[in-house]
Amino acid sequence: MKKFVNDPNQYVPEMLTGVALANPDTLRYVPEYNLIMRADAPDDNKVSIIQGSGSGHEPAHVMSVGKGMLDAACPGDVFSAPPMDYVLETSKMLASPKGVLHLINNYTGDRMAFDMGKEMAEAEGVNIETVLVDDDVAVSDSTYTVGRRGVAGNFFVIKVVGAAAEQGADIDELVRLGNKVNSVTRTMGMALTSCTPPAKGSPLFDLGEDEMEMGVGIHGEPGRRREKLHNANEIVDELLDAVVPDLPYKQGDDVALMINGLGGTPISELYLLYGHAHEQLEARGMHVRRNYVGEYCTSLDMAGASLTLVKLDDEIVNGLAAPAETAIRTF
Amino acid sequence: MKKFVNDPNQYVPEMLTGVALANPDTLRYVPEYNLIMRADAPDDNKVSIIQGSGSGHEPAHVMSVGKGMLDAACPGDVFSAPPMDYVLETSKMLASPKGVLHLINNYTGDRMAFDMGKEMAEAEGVNIETVLVDDDVAVSDSTYTVGRRGVAGNFFVIKVVGAAAEQGADIDELVRLGNKVNSVTRTMGMALTSCTPPAKGSPLFDLGEDEMEMGVGIHGEPGRRREKLHNANEIVDELLDAVVPDLPYKQGDDVALMINGLGGTPISELYLLYGHAHEQLEARGMHVRRNYVGEYCTSLDMAGASLTLVKLDDEIVNGLAAPAETAIRTF
Amino acid sequence: MTEQLLPSVEFVVKTLAHTAIENEKYFGDLDAVVGDGDFGYSLARGFELVERDWDSFDRTDASTFLKKVAVVITSRIGGTSGPLWGTAFLRAATVAAGKSEGDAGTAVAMLRAAIEGIEARGNASLGDKTLLDALAPATDEIAHQAELGSDGPTTVRAAAGVARESADETAKLQAKRGRVAYTGERSIGSVDPGAVGVAVMFEALADTWPAHFEGKTA
Amino acid sequence: MTEQLLPSVEFVVKTLAHTAIENEKYFGDLDAVVGDGDFGYSLARGFELVERDWDSFDRTDASTFLKKVAVVITSRIGGTSGPLWGTAFLRAATVAAGKSEGDAGTAVAMLRAAIEGIEARGNASLGDKTLLDALAPATDEIAHQAELGSDGPTTVRAAAGVARESADETAKLQAKRGRVAYTGERSIGSVDPGAVGVAVMFEALADTWPAHFEGKTA
C-alpha cells in the first residue's frame, strides 16, 4: 500500500488532528465524535448546518466546515457512515434556537444514522430538519434502491444553503433552498483506477490497464459499466451525454460546471477536461456562468473525475458567489 | 497509461485552454508561447513578474498567475524548460516601465532559456532583473551542479514578491525581497510512486511496492536514496531532520510550514502528515505561525509529498498574509 | 432443554464478537467484490468495543445485557451495519425482557424479533440479498429442530448448515437493498457479505456449543 | 574531396532531423533511467519544426541556412537541449560564413566551434558525462581520418564507431552537469542520453552517406 499512514485505525483521527492544528483559531475538534466544528458555533441567530457521511472524500465534508459553509461535520470511518452517536452528540452540541439542518448524502447507512440520531436528538429538544442530496445520475432511481447517491454536487447544496444560513435564513427557507439546488444538480463520475482504503491495504477493485469504470461510486462501488479506456474528450462527451439529458439541461440555460477530481488525478488533467466540457456545453447552447475545477469530493486516491452541472438562476448564483471560508486554505 | 489525455503533444495547450476558459475575465491566453497572463497586465505602475519552468507541476506555475501573484507564466512542455522564444516574447509583452522580474527555478534548462531570453529582450529595451529559487535541500550545492533545485518553496517567493509588487515596490526592492525569502526557505520531498509523463506513457522510474524515494526531484529524478517504505510519522521525521538543520531553523523561530502534495496523494493524507509535522516542530520549540497544506508544486501524478519551512519575520508574514488571487479558485 | 438465559446469551454474544474480530479481513474482502469493502472493518471495530466494555455491562438479566450490547453497537459502529445489527440486538432484548430461562423456542422468538427489526430499519425483505437471507432460514431451521426435539448441539449445527447453504445461494440473487443494489445485475454472481457473516457466526456457535454446554443440555 | 558546402550541410541536417524524430521513444527512455525522460520529446519536437519549415529556410549559403536552423531550435525546443543544440548550430554557422565549398577540415572546424559553444553555454567540459563526450572524440576522429586521406564514407563510418564507443563509455562516468548530476553516484552505470543521441546520429550519417554522395567523393 503506497500511502501515508501510521495505524490504519487512526487514519481518520490523525487527519482530523491535522485539520484542527492547521486551523487553531477557527475550528474546534472533538475527538470522541470525529467532530470538526466552527469555533464560533452554535450561533443563536443562525441555523446550524451539519453533515456526516464516511471519510475518504476529503475535502468533502469535514474540510468544508467554515463561515458560509458547514457548521460541523462528524465523519465516520473511511467509507462508513458515522455511528448514530456522533450524529446525536453533534446535533446536541450544535443546537441553535433557529434549528439544526442535517444535510445528508443519500446512502442507506447515512440515512439510518441520521434518522436515528435525529429521533434521539429531537427527544432531547433539538429542532432538526433534513435535506437529502442525491445528484448522481449513474444510479437509476428504482423502488429497490434507496435512490440516487449523493456525490460531488453536494458542494453546491452546502454552498448555497450555507450562504443563506449566514444571512439569517430560517430553517424552512434553508430546506426549500437545499431541495431546490439539489433538484437542479446532476453528476456523473468515472474511474481510471481503483482506490485503496487504508484499513484494507489493497485496491477495492481491479481495473485493467486499458479499462475504465463509467458511473463509478465514490466508495469504489462499480458503476454503470466497464469500458475500454477512451481519450479525454470522448470521456467528457460520455459524461455530458449522461448528465445533460437527465434534468434535462437545455439550450439557453445558464449553468455551473464542475470538474471534480477523485483524488489521484492531477489538476492539469482536470483543466484539460474542463476545457473540452466548457466548449461542448457552449456548442450545445448553454452558457457556463460559473466553473469549479479541482477536488471537491474524492474517493481516496482514485484516479478519475466527475462532471457536475447545476442549472442556475439568480438566487442560486447569489448563494454560490457569496463569500465563504473553509478548513482548507491555499494562502 | 491511466490519464486523461488526447494527443500527448497537445497536453499542455489543452490544459492551458481549460485554464483560460475557466478565467475569461481575468486571464489572457497566448497559445504561441504557452502564455497565461493577467488580462490587466502589464501595468505601468507595477513590476511585471514572470515565471517559466516546465509543465507538469501545476498549480505551479501557470495557475499562480493573478493579482498579488505572477503576472504571467510561459511554461514549457511537460518537465522541459520553456524555449528561449517564449521567455523573450513574454518579457516583451509584459514589459513595464517599472521593469520585469524573472523568477527562475534553478535548473540548467530554465536558466539557459531565461539567460538567453533576458539578453535578447534587454537588447530590445526591456529592463529585466532575476531572482533564482533554490530551496531543495535534497541536492547538495557542489561546484559541479548548477546548485540546489527550485521546488515547492517557490510559492513563498512568488507570494511575498507578488504582494510587494502589487503595492508598487521597485524592482530592486523585489529582488532583495525575493532573495531574502528564498534564503530562509528549505524544502525536501519524497515519493511513494513514480509519475507518468503523457508523452512517455509509462512511469519514469520503478519503485517497489515496499520502497520509497527520499529527496526525489519534481521531475521524477531519483533522490538522495531509496529506502524501505516507512510509516507516515517516520517519513515526516526524516524530512524534518533534513530540512531543520539545513538553515538551521532554531528554537524560538516563527515558521511557515507547508505540506505539499506531489499530485497523486489525497489531501486527507497531507493533513495527516501536517498534524505530525506541526506537533514535532512545536516540540522542537518552533512556532508554526502560518500553514499550507495541499498541492502547490506537483510532479504530475506522483504519490508523495514535500515539506517546506520558511523562517518568518514581520515583512515576510505581511507578504504572505496579503490578499491574492490565482487562476484556480475553489469557489 | 431449558437453560439459564443470561449465560447462553453471554456465550452467543462473546462468540459473535470473537468471530467478527477474527474475520475482519475475510468479511472486508467479501464486501470489496461489489461493495465498498468496509463490512469487516465496521463489524470488527464495533465488536472490539463490546469486548472492551464486556465486564462493565449490566447483567441484571439477559434483556438488560443485550440492550447494553445494542447501545454500543448502534452508537459506535458506522456504516449500514451499526444501525442494522444494533436494532437486531435491541429487538432480541425486548423479547428476552422478564425472562431468566429460555429454550429453543425463546431463541426463535428473539431471532424473529431481530429479523423484523432489520426488515423495518433496512426496509428490506427476504430475497433482497442481505443478511436476512441467511438469518431467516437459519431461524426457521432452529424452530424445525425444536419440533423434532433435537438437542442443543444438533440444533445449532443444523442451523449453521442452513445458514451456510442460504448464504451461498445469495450469489444467485440481484441485490435490492444496500450499497450493492446500485450495481444492479452486476451484483449477481457474488455472495452477500452480511449473509456470509451470519453463516460464519452460526458455524462458530456450532463449533463451540458442545464444549461450552457439555453436560448441561438434555 | 572538396564539395559544395550547402548540399552537404542540408544532407546532414536532414539526417539529424530524421534520426531525432525516429528515435524519440528510444532517446526518451534513455533519459528516463536517471533523468526526467524528455530528451527524446524535446529533440523530436524541435526537429519536426525544422522539417516543417524546411523549404522556407534561406539557402543563400550554408551559413545562412544553418543560422535559420539554429534559430528554430533555440527558439522552440525547451529543456536544456534547445539552448545547447541551438548554440551548436549557430557556432557552426559562424565558421561556415563566407564558404561555399568545404572538406573534412571544414567539418572539423565547424564541429569544434559547436563543441566550444556547448561548453560555454552548458558550463561543461569533456568527462562531465554529456553529449560532448561523444561529439568531441568523434570530431577528433574525423581530423585523424582526414590526415590519413580517407574518403568521405570511411571517415564518417570511423567517426560513428568512435562516437558509439565513447557514448558507451559514458556509463562509467559520474554526471557533473545537467539534471542527472543531482543524483551523484547513482548516475554511474547508465549511458548519457545526449552522448548516445550523438552516436546514433553519426551512425545514421554513416549509413546514408555513401548512397547520397555516390560518385561525388574522391
Ligand SMILES: Nc1ncnc2c1ncn2[C@@H]1O[C@H](COP(=O)(O)OP(=O)(O)O)[C@@H](O)[C@H]1O
Ligand atoms: N437496507 C438493508 N437492509 C438489510 N440489510 C442490509 C441493507 N443494506 C445492507 N445490508 C446488509 O449489510 C451488508 C453491508 O454492510 P456494510 O458494509 O456495513 O454497509 P455499507 O453498504 O454501508 O458499507 C450487506 O452485505 C447486507 O447484508
Ligand SMILES: Nc1ncnc2c1ncn2[C@@H]1O[C@H](COP(=O)(O)OP(=O)(O)O)[C@@H](O)[C@H]1O
Ligand atoms: N550543462 C550541460 N552542458 C552540456 N550538456 C548538457 C548539460 N546538461 C545536460 N546536457 C546534455 O543534455 C542531455 C539532456 O537533455 P534534456 O533531457 O533536454 O535536458 P533536461 O535535463 O533539461 O531534461 C544530457 O544527456 C546531456 O548530454
Ligand SMILES: [Mg+2]
Ligand atoms: Mg460503507
Ligand SMILES: [Mg+2]
Ligand atoms: Mg527536462
Ligand SMILES: [Mg+2]
Ligand atoms: Mg460496505
Ligand SMILES: [Mg+2]
Ligand atoms: Mg531530460
